[in-house]
Amino acid sequence: MRQAIGVIDSGVGGLTVARELMRQLPNEQLIYLGDTKRCPYGPRSKEEVVAFTWQMVNHLLEKNIKLLVVACNTATAFTLEQLQQQLDIPVIGVIQPGARAAIKVSKNKRIGVIGTEGTISSEAYTKALHYIDKSIVVKGLACPAFVPMVEDGILEGEVAEETVKNSLHPLKVNNGIDTLILGCTHYPLIRHLIQKEMGLNIQVICSGEETAREVSLILAYQDLTYQGEEKPNHEFYSTGDLDKFERVANVWFEEPIQYLKPVIID
């Protein structure tokens, strides 16, 4: 029985990570679980995020996953360490891969991070960067307008451009960063606008791309890469409104998602 990669998220944002996993690891099977009923996690207490995350994890463990991706910045900040300690399978979050990629490309060690208010105030990226190199200067900026805009499908046009311009303004003034981490799984959908606003001299890092890259390494390192000939049949589960989930997924993905099911966890 082939084993899948489990992907959990507070809602739909983690679909950008799933999309990258499907692109970079086209033979691997995914089981995605989005807690759309209780999202967003950003404003919730640590206790709630931990409890909800464990419910999702336990649900996926029953499906015999071989590796878990926590495709949510808030859940990664609050639960990664305990999941890594307590589970027998590898657990990958979305924060550390972005941090390592930024260290790779930054020449001046001045790195910007944008994300939700929860992610930025948690300083999770700063901790991940300083875990490797304490001399790195980190400039964090919350961009609370981006998630609602992306979920409403506003990815182009004047409103989107103005929102990006106004939100990023504080990062453009006198900070000298040469690298910017998109510290929220929704932001890759407006990467083109962010890159345009910041200028081509700024290297933009997408956590989803980097997370998929690191999943690829850990699968190989643990000898878990699928080497059979069967095509994957991905499964997508949502705790809440399936219509919205499907609508967003069909805009974000190049092809419609194949198999979407409701799931009740509590």
Added chain:
Amino acid sequence: MRQAIGVIDSGVGGLTVARELMRQLPNEQLIYLGDTKRCPYGPRSKEEVVAFTWQMVNHLLEKNIKLLVVACNTATAFTLEQLQQQLDIPVIGVIQPGARAAIKVSKNKRIGVIGTEGTISSEAYTKALHYIDKSIVVKGLACPAFVPMVEDGILEGEVAEETVKNSLHPLKVNNGIDTLILGCTHYPLIRHLIQKEMGLNIQVICSGEETAREVSLILAYQDLTYQGEEKPNHEFYSTGDLDKFERVANVWFEEPIQYLKPVIID
């Protein structure tokens, strides 16, 4: 007693990998061993490469290293699997990180690889890419003129540009690659010439940068990242001519190498 990262290479080429390790992991201590007396490994038999590599590995194991980097494409192709199976510490080669990075950035799944004749004819990069995705089209090209040129310090000027142009010509004709892996540790020194010749639409992947990135992940994954306050004291050992080693190192590194010693292994 703090543990170092061990780096082995057939000679001086792996210094580009060491340089990236020092840049991306500035707190980590390195012990580098270059087999300059017996390099290059490219034209040697598999049996010889395996035997020489094990001699170097055993030498570094006595120094209680925590992770081993095989910073040589030929040695990676011939020994990585057995080293990973037989050693108790993590072992990272230079081929797989470049392959994973190429998969991350390539949009059209047509990937070029340049390297020594040994590396290209071993098809090690093709195997590493197809391990993950068999649909990738790989275009390999041996560039035997590059290593002697780089070791002679010819990194700029008309001769260097002509050599790069002539060597890369076969890759520029009708193959449609969008990504090029520098599959030799010497090539990052002429990356600027290669990028200029191939054009800015081609993404150039340096194995050294990608290897350091993956070392960073594996250290974190195994909880081996150095978290103390002591500055690293790197050690460099060479089985052969120290003068040449030092001369090359001082051109390649931004600051002179601190501690270079001869070593006899046989």
